[in-house]
Amino acid sequence: MSDLQYKVVVGLEIHVQLCTKSKMFCGCAVEFGAEPNSRVCPVCLGMPGVLPVMNRLAVEYAILAGLALNCRIARRTKWDRKSYYYPDLPKNYQISQYDLPLSAEGYIEIPLDDGRTKKIRITRAHLEEDAGKNLHAEGNYSQVDLNRTGTPLLEIVTEPDMSSAAEVRALAVELQRIVRYLGVSEADMQKGHMRFEPNVNLIITRGGRQYKTPIVEVKNLNSFRSLERSVEYEIGRQIDEFLETGRTLEIGNKSTRGWDDVREITVLQREKEEAHDYRYFPDPDLVPVEVDEAWLAEIQSRLCELPLARQRRFAEEYGLSAYDAGVLTAERETADFFDQAVRAGGEPKRVCNLLTQVGMKLANEKGGGIARLGPSTQAVAELAKMIDDGTVNATAAGTIFAEMVATGKNPAALADELNLVQKSDAGELEAMVDEVLAANAEAVADVRSGGKKAGKARGFLLGQVMQRTKGQANPKVVSEILGKKLG
Amino acid sequence: MEVLSLRALRDNIAAGRTTSVEAVRMVLERIGRIDTMVGAYISVFEEQALARAAEIDGRIAAGLPVGALAGAPVAVKDNMCTAFGATTCASRILKNFQAPYDATVVGRLSAADAVIVGKTNMDEFAMGSSTENSGLRRTVNPWDTGRVPGGSSGGSAAAVAAGLCAAALGSDTGxxxxxxxAFCGVVGLKPTYGRVSRYGLVAYGSSLDQIGPLTRTVEDAALLMNVIAGHDPSDSTSVCESMAPVSDYLADLDRPVEGLRIGVVSSLNAGADPAVVKALDEALAVYRPLGAELIEVELPHFDYAIAAYYVIATAEASSNLARYDGVHYGHRSKQAEDYVAVYSKSRAEALGQEVKRRIMLGTYALSSGYYDAYYLKALKVRNLIRTDLVSAFERCDCIIMPVAPTTAFNIGEKTDDPLQMYLSDIYTISANLAGIPGISIPCGFDGRGMPIGMQILSPAFSEDRLLRIARMYERQTQWHQRRPDMG
Structure with a gap:
């Protein structure tokens, strides 16, 4: 089998929960973790006689996401009923969009490991209402929690343009970053705000012939890890299955598998694609949605610079490493903070280090974003400037940053108060260097010998001087004095 | 005590000539005496009605303002939700169903100080033309207890005819x-689609359903329309008053429409009973001396209305009724072993023959492979019928035609032949398909003493003119003053 080669083909369906305050078609609060069946009303319970009323903000969020995904926005769209019976669906139909999705024909650009990017085509993105949750408790019955029923969901469908598990993950991460930037979803995996369903198959080449393996849809994945792992697993499994059975793609032999998180394998759920007939038809209770020029323009004005573009700009404009630019742009709040601190006069690299090495750590500990930490962007820029002009060293700056968070004082005052202003007075430092040299004859000898130990010994001596000044000495100046005295 | 019109009764109560309690008591007494025979009501709220009447009387006695209906006893068809009592739709599947909210019209009635004395019988889920499809009770025609009251709002019509309420609400889908x-010799108005809120009306065919009054006089219909018409933010298909203002339907009621042009469609008479045709001819003769001009108009697609209606209404019904599954409320089979059986057995046990027939018809029409041939085709026919009527109304102010081909038929006469039953809707269905208003007013009696109705159709949102046209006739005739002898 050594001549076997294969290409991975993956398309994704992603459900993203939009972060509107109320549900898609009624006034109930969208709230995670509330007492079961406490965020419901006659409308989302599907009581006799109720009628849905469209949540306009959810439509705007969906359009905003569609624009960010470079989609064509429908000027006229409508609502359709999708019929199927399930206990978590009180009306036994779901209000969705069938043949006129709000957005279609777009693409998302995802970063690859080698620094390049790849465009993945978006087939469509439509709005629909979520179902409730069936809770399979102990005993011979199930319970239904309808709090989630009617929550607005954006269903995004991609073309099968991804060719590795890593790309699938990259798309998911990038999409999370985008919807968070736009503020249309919290995209919190733990709360099920993003759910993935990859469709995976392989194009295998063997003995000069091509074979396509049957498509497998893995249902309801709710973490990046399970998404990536399940695709990896499917690749291996499909190769094995092909070698064993020779089965190839046919009409109707797409199967559905679930992900077993513990054993990290996919498990067969439905062998053949059932001939689902959802009996879609336009919902007569809702009127078609007209997206006029003015409304679209107003929504368009809310678009912001998207994360990947920003990451690129941080690298190119500010000379940051791809890694640092990625860290700073992971959350819009951090990127905005960084941008503003730089605009306030902070040297980009210094500001970057302050934020990535100190600020974000403190923010994490406090359990919030950098903007809610306390220090203003001006204060952080100020601190960066103090490092640049030698007023304080990098270590001291970290201490000052933490004190700024704790006390709200400005960095200059804290540097004084904490005695962290660097000593750069050559005369004073020279006396101290002399004392250190006298007390450490061995190290001095090592340096002078110029042997293997010289570098380490020089560092040791520098450290001793810094220690004597309680870190306040300007290491650059000390280093120069040492050089002069030791040759 | 004489059975008064709603208008006379509310004036008498408001003026202190009688009391709401007295009026309600009289109606309750009549219900107690003759409703075992008529079978108009599914539930009667004796205690609640008297308490409410006493409260209204107290306000009148104290000289406080009182609503437009001033404590008059009214009935509501049992497919409109009330937060009190049961809302059954005359179905065993909702036999003990308690709605958690009031339909918008019920709220409006209460706000106008109506006293809701009870909820009336109907064909199960409003599917039928004789009330024989009620799963709970038989209603007979007060003019001849061997005959049907018509349907589906047969209970409301019989209650008004038999003096078991001052007025009633019904719903009209076809x-x-x-x-x-027409069958019971009272006035019945189906308003324009969107004029009256459907919120809380248990849906049958959502794009066709409309609530309207059943009353003794045209004036009473105008009075009730003043109470129930208007935009409702809970119903997305209810029309904004900025687009179609609601008038005071009583204000100009007695002012004849000058230069009235009445459209007649001669070809339609062929299908009707000679007695019906004769009564209609005589009715048209009443209009002539009032300055009306008769204009022959054509409705080329009229004959296709029934076919289109039974595809559209049943398609919508198949989806609207999916929620009655025994999971969340209503009848649940005790024989079910798993959740799929909860669906199938609960529905099999508690839904009636005609409801099942229509659910199956509608499911078929929406199924993949049939959608285009049935549902889509029916929508096209619907458009043609609407266009026919719009162009006819370019030449006339209203169209007059029979309500039904015959007067009330015998109980059991058509139950074995659903198609025959469907055909009796021939004259009424077009107004629902086109969304226009239509009124039925008494215009004579046949040889057996059964009432005959005349139907007047007018353009969308012209209820004010429609009522005036009906009133022109009513002022010249006494048919509406005849009452069945109920002892």
Whole structure:
């Protein structure tokens, strides 16, 4: 089998929960973790006689996401009923969009490991209402929690343009970053705000012939890890299955598998694609949605610079490493903070280090974003400037940053108060260097010998001087004095 | 005590000539005495009605303002949700169902100080033309207890005719207000689609359903329309008043329409009973001396209305009724072993024959492979019928035609032949398909003493003119003053 080669083909369906305050078609609060069946009303319970009323903000969020995904926005769209019976669906139909999705024909650009990017085509993105949750408790019955029923969901469908598990993950991460930037979803995996369903198959080449393996849809994945792992697993499994059975793609032999998180394998759920007939038809209770020029323009004005573009700009404009630019742009709040601190006069690299090495750590500990930490962007820029002009060293700056968070004082005052202003007075430092040299004859000898130990010994001596000044000495100046005295 | 019109009764109560309690008591006494025979009501709220009447009387006695209906006893068809009592739709599947909210019209009635004395019988889920499809009770025609009251609002029509309430609300999907009004010799108005809120009306065919009054006089219909018409933010298909203002339907009621042009469609008479045709001819003769001009108009697609209606209404019904599954409320089979059986057995046990037939018809029409041939085709026919009527109304102010081909038929006469039953809707269905208003008013009696109704159709949102046209006739005739002898 050594001549076997294969290409991975993956398309994704992603459900993203939009972060509107109320549900898609009624006034109930969208709230995670509330007492079961406490965020419901006659409308989302599907009581006799109720009628849905469209949540306009959810439509705007969906359009905003569609624009960010470079989609064509429908000027006229409508609502359709999708019929199927399930206990978590009180009306036994779901209000969705069938043949006129709000957005279609777009693409998302995802970063690859080698620094390049790849465009993945978006087939469509439509709005629909979520179902409730069936809770399979102990005993011979199930319970239904309808709090989630009617929550607005954006269903995004991609073309099968991804060719590795890593790309699938990259798309998911990038999409999370985008919807968070736009503020249309919290995209919190733990709360099920993003759910993935990859469709995976392989194009295998063997003995000069091509074979396509049957498509497998893995249902309801709710973490990046399970998404990536399940695709990896499917690749291996499909190769094995092909070698064993020779089965190839046919009409109707797409199967559905679930992900077993513990054993990290996919498990067969439905062998053949059932001939689902959802009996879609336009919902007569809702009127078609007209997206006029003015409304679209107003929504368009809310678009912001998207994360990947920003990451690129941080690298190119500010000379940051791809890694640092990625860290700073992971959350819009951090990127905005960084941008503003730089605009306030902070040297980009210094500001970057302050934020990535100190600020974000403190923010994490406090359990919030950098903007809610306390220090203003001006204060952080100020601190960066103090490092640049030698007023304080990098270590001291970290201490000052933490004190700024704790006390709200400005960095200059804290540097004084904490005695962290660097000593750069050559005369004073020279006396101290002399004392250190006298007390450490061995190290001095090592340096002078110029042997293997010289570098380490020089560092040791520098450290001793810094220690004597309680870190306040300007290491650059000390280093120069040492050089002069030791040759 | 004489059975008064709603208008006379509310004036008498408001003026202190009688009391709400007295009026309600009289109605309750009549219900107690003759409703075992008529079978108009599914539930009667004796205690609550008297308490409410006493409260209204107290306000009147104290000289406080009182609503437009001033404590008059009214009935509501049992497919409109009330937060009190049961809302059954005359179905065993909702036999003990308690709605958690009031339909918008019920709220409006209460706000106008109506006293809701009870909820009336109907064909199960409003599917039928004789009230024989009620799963809970038989209603007979007060003019001849061997005959049907018509349907589906047969209970409301019989209650008004038999003096078991001052006025009632019904709902009309294909003629369900107008046809029973004609069969029982009362006035029945189906308003323009979107004029009256459907919120809380248990849906049958959502794009066709409309609530309207069944009353003794045209004036009473105008009075009730003043109470129930208007935009409702809970119903997305209810029309904004900025687009179609609601008038005071009583204000100009007695002012004849000058230069009235009445459209007649001669070809339609062929299908009707000679007695019906004769009564209609005589009615048209009443209009002539009032300055009306008769204009022959054509409705080329009229004959296709029934076919289109039974595809569209049943398609919508198949989806609207999916929620009655025994999971969240209503009848649940005790024989079910798993959740799929909860669906199938609960529905099999508690839904009636005609409801099942229509669910199956509608499911078929929406199924993949049939959608285009049935549902889509029916929508096209619907458009043609609408266009026919719009162009006819370019030449006339209204169209007059029979309500039904015959007067009330015998109980059991058509139950074995659903198609025959469907055909009796021929004259009423077009108004629902086109969304225009239509009124049925008494215009004579046949040889057996059964009432005959005349139907007047007018353009969308012209209820004010429609009522005036009906009133022109009513002022010249006494048919509406005849009452069945109920002892």
């Amino acid at each position: 003629g369900s207000i107008r046809q029973p009004a």
